[in-house]
Amino acid sequence: MKLTIHWQESVSMSAMHAAWAMASGRTLVDTQVQAALEPAAAELLAAVKGTSLSPPQVYRCLLPQSAGTLSHRMMAQTALARLMPAGNMRDLAAGRIADAFTGVDVAFRAALPKLATExxxxxxxxxxxxxxxxxxxxxxxxxxxxxxxxxxxxxxxxxxxxxxxxxxxxxxxxxxxxxxxxxxxxxxxxxxxxxxxxxxxxxxxxxxxxxxxxxxxxxxxxxxxxxxxxxxxxxxxxxxxxxxxxxxxxxxxxxxxxxxxxxxxxxxxxxxxxxxxxxxxxxxxxxxxxxxxx
Structure with a gap:
């Protein structure tokens, strides 16, 4: 049996991966990246906790969505659509998560400016x-x-x-x-x-x-x-x-x-x-x- 693999790399998913690792209590091997991300990663975790859902549950949906080309708001909306009913509460939570992840993404790219080519x-x-x-x-x-x-x-x-x-x-x-x-x-x-x-x-x-x-x-x-x-x-x-x-x-x-x-x-x-x-x-x-x- 053959497995066909579609290969991809993602700077945005790398940023979300780092934020997820920090939210789960792990220490990043790159201490400079950890220090650069700490404020934004903490804001993202706070936004995730604001959904009243389990953070691991939310990150499990956010991580795959972050690999694509969706805007941060659409990424959050699509992820939360698997977990919450449609309505103002979901829209508000998605907006907060999107804004917080934008901070993570900006800080991550600033800390690793050559990542897209590496x-x-x-x-x-x-x-x-x-x-x-x-x-x-x-x-x-x-x-x-x-x-x-x-x-x-x-x-x-x-x-x-x-x-x-x-x-x-x-x-x-x-x-x-x-x-x-x-x-x-x-x-x-x-x-x-x-x-x-x-x-x-x-x-x-x-x-x-x-x-x-x-x-x-x-x-x-x-x-x-x-x-x-x-x-x-x-x-x-x-x-x-x-x-x-x-x-x-x-x-x-x-x-x-x-x-x-x-x-x-x-x-x-x-x-x-x-x-x-x-x-x-x-x-x-x-x-x-x-x-x-x-």
Whole structure:
């Protein structure tokens, strides 16, 4: 099975990515950018909180929309249309978010004035890696998960590295957001494998897989659901040395979060072994994983 990737880079999404990282309590690797963004990022977070919605929920919608060519107001309106009913309250919230993000975008571009010319170079690095190793890796992923689980097309948006390596799948948008690293931040976990891991999640929001699973939990489950298969495929094509060791490392290095009282590695390993033994389809397997996480 082939995966067609539509490559893109975005300065605006890089700015939103930085603001999201700060809002989620992360420290940017570039302390100068962090200092430059702090006032505007705080205003954006305040505007997001003013919606009375969960900030992670709002940022999850704002991030993909920020990759396009919409005006900031239309970006905010389109994002909030997924979360709030139409009316004055939504219009007011969208206006506040748009104004605050304009401040973030201006501050970010001022801090990194050459970014528009540098991001395409970062895209080229990952694209060349994918074109060399991705098709073979994806073939083995499809053998483990089944072609019906995987998307045939995806948009991959490169953003400026703010966390020293990060990627996230945006399932409703069929999009992967990934920091454009010039070298693998973890030598034993190539970025091309991280990209495959994100891309493998993208169809799990289809009703046949996600029915009965709370939308707020789905993205969390999807990250774990495809991880063993992707790393086994990566071991098969010699991109990682050992799938089990790679999974233990990836959970930490790729920031795949689980409740503090759960050993995610042990839980996912046991889940994957059991669903393979009974050859459970992903439709059933995802629901079992949901129950196991509790």
């Amino acid at each position: 991001l395409p170079l970062r895209t080229r690095v990952l694209r060349e890696q994918w074109e060399a190793r991705g098709p073979g890796l994806w073939l083995y992923v499809s053998r483990r998960l089944g072609e019906e689980v995987l998307a045939s097309e995806a948009t991959c948006v490169l953003v400026q590295p703010m966390l020293g390596g990060y990627a996230e799948a945006h399932l409703p948008f069929n999009m992967v957001r990934i920091e454009g690293m010039l070298a693998n931040p973890v030598q034993s976990l190539p970025e091309v494998v991280r990209l495959a891991w994100c891309a493998a999640q993208l169809q799990l929001d289809l009703p046949k897989f996600s029915e009965g699973i709370h939308p707020e939990r789905l993205a969390h489950l999807a990250r774990f659901a495809v991880l063993p298969a992707v790393l086994e495929a990566a071991a098969e094509v010699e991109l990682v040395l050992d799938a089990q060791l790679a999974m233990k490392e990836a959970i930490g290095a790729w920031q795949i979060k689980a409740p503090a009282d759960i050993d995610a590695y042990e839980l996912v390993t046991n889940w994957w072994q059991s669903v393979q033994e009974i050859e459970a389809p992903m439709t059933a397997a995802l629901k079992v994983l949901d129950q196991m996480f509790g």
